[in-house]
Amino acid sequence: MNINWYPGHMKKTRESILKNLPLVDIVFELIDARIPYSSRNPIIDEILGEKPRIIVLNKSDLASESGNKIWEEYFNRINKATALIDALNSKGIEQLMKLSLKLTEQKREAYERRGVINRPIRAMILGIPNVGKSTLINSLSKRKGTKTGNKPGVTRSNQWIRTKDGLELLDTPGILWPKFEDKDVGLNLAFTGAIKDEILDTETLALKLVERISASFPNNLKDRYGIEIEGKTSLKIMEDIGISRGCLIKGGNIDYTKTSNIILDEFRKGQIGKITLEFPRE
Numbered sequence: 001m002n003i004n005w006y007p008g009h010m011k012k013t014r015e016s017i018l019k020n021l022p023l024v025d026i027v028f029e030l031i032d033a034r035i036p037y038s039s040r041n042p043i044i045d046e047i048l049g050e051k052p053r054i055i056v057l058n059k060s061d062l063a064s065e066s067g068n069k070i071w072e073e074y075f076n077r078i079n080k081a082t083a084l085i086d087a088l089n090s091k092g093i094e095q096l097m098k099l100s101l102k103l104t105e106q107k108r109e110a111y112e113r114r115g116v117i118n119r120p121i122r123a124m125i126l127g128i129p130n131v132g133k134s135t136l137i138n139s140l141s142k143r144k145g146t147k148t149g150n151k152p153g154v155t156r157s158n159q160w161i162r163t164k165d166g167l168e169l170l171d172t173p174g175i176l177w178p179k180f181e182d183k184d185v186g187l188n189l190a191f192t193g194a195i196k197d198e199i200l201d202t203e204t205l206a207l208k209l210v211e212r213i214s215a216s217f218p219n220n221l222k223d224r225y226g227i228e229i230e231g232k233t234s235l236k237i238m239e240d241i242g243i244s245r246g247c248l249i250k251g252g253n254i255d256y257t258k259t260s261n262i263i264l265d266e267f268r269k270g271q272i273g274k275i276t277l278e279f280p281r282e
């Protein structure tokens with residue numbers, strides 16, 4: 001999904017989330033474990049206020065294990081409930097459910113005191129495009145999910161999905177706009193495919209990605225493409241990748257476009273290995 005975010009569009013999105021917020025007990029704020037900072041919406045805290053929330057680091061299967069640990073510890077340190085998941089393979093869902101129960105305990109107890117037993121936890125998923133919202137909804141609803149249909153007196157357009165974990169999930173996620181605050185954030189979003197608008201041409205983007213990976217995860221490139229990294233410029237590394245993949249055009253020159261597409265595609269699919277692109281800034 002590709003959305004151009006205009007101020008009017010942002011305002012509408014914000015209003016629609018604010019309208020749905022009172023219907024749910026908890027929010028799952030989905031971010032990309034490879035770029036936890038860049039993939040957070042800039043005004044999410046303001047939108048959510050005091051609503052219980054879990055920061056869900058998705059695509060943890062594509063991020064480095066040490067990176068996942070560092071981010072998990074970071075969010076714990078600043079008192080933000082965090083769950084590390086891989087929505088595609090339904091991993092980490094138990095932890096997410098456990099945290100959801102914990103964070104909604106008081107509310108559930110209050111209901112029980114009023115005689116409402118086993119009331120499901122109502123949740124809403126929010127996140128920027130491509131972060132895995134639909135995948136998580138599918139994964140949760142596969143857990144013996146049933147659509148519960150419209151709730152009379154609530155709102156006609158909302159559908160809820162009941163999961164076996166005792167969750168009722170709003171079936172339409174809130175799509176938030178990404179940050180566009182600086183060059184690095186834009187690059188991170190483009191590397192991971194969160195923004196598909198060309199912020200840079202493909203070749204420059206791939207070159208920048210090679211620069212980033214070779215600085216922090218050189219062995220991943222070495223292993224994937226069978227090339228040497230040490231002492232080489234990013235351009236040379238990119239050319240060696242092109243040669244190793246037979247991306248050549250007439251006269252034996254490198255086909256840079258084809259090479260760039262391979263690098264970006266394989267990175268996004270996790271084929272260059274588990275890579276975290278940013279770390280806490282503190």
Ligand code: G4P
Binds near residue numbers: 132136193
């Ligand atoms: P969205 O609703 O937030 O926009 O995201 P969506 O679920 O459509 O997921 C976007 C892409 O990310 C999908 O790939 C999906 O399979 C993948 N994805 C979601 N969660 C995970 C995860 O935990 N791990 C991995 N490895 N991938 C995940 P796609 O169908 O190939 O779409 P696209 O990349 O071609 O857009």
